[in-house]
Amino acid sequence: MKRFYIVGFLALMAFDTLAQISFKVAGEHALPLEFSPAWLLRVFGQPWIYGAFAGYLGAFFTWMTLLQRAPIGPAFAASHLEIVSVLAVSAVFFGEAVGWPQMAGALLILGGIACLAVSEAGEHGARDGRR
Structure with a gap:
């Protein structure tokens, strides 16, 4: 079960990081910000926006799977590991x-x-009586 948690939370962190970084890169390529058909074409013409969608979908299904087995307190806290990973990826x-x-x-x-x-x-x- 411990391996399940480790792999699951690493996958969740990877999916969340992919989504955040992809949104950042897609947003940078879609500048200047304006609500127009040209801007929408710039946004959806970027492959990074699809990386963001894939990241969010992967994170959603990973999170739902983890919630079936993981204790909610540590699971909720660990779901925020992407803050640390996005910080590291952004710096590098x-x-x-x-x-x-x-x-x-x-x-x-x-x-x-x-x-x-x-x-x-x-x-x-x-x-479990081990204390």
């Missing part, structure tokens, strides 16, 4: 600055997920 591929506030936020997210995972593991141990 787009040269976006990552300062101490972003690093502190990423560490707080990871720490919160770790705390919830440890807490949930402790509760399962107590329920």
Whole structure:
């Protein structure tokens, strides 16, 4: 079951990251922003917009599958790992600055997920009589 969670949350993070990065790139290629047929053609003429749709669909089905088995507290927290992964991808591929506030936020997210995972593991141990 532990492998299921690891693979599932990594897949969820990958799909969410794909969606966010794809929207960013598609949006950059669709500038200038205007509501017109020409703008819609620029948006839907970008292959990145379809990467965003694929990412959201993949994330939706992965999330629904995870919710059937994963405890809701850690699952909800881990579903926000894409914030950290998008930060890293944006820094590496787009040269976006990552300062101490972003690093502190990423560490707080990871720490919160770790705390919830440890807490949930402790509760399962107590329920199973291992405490």
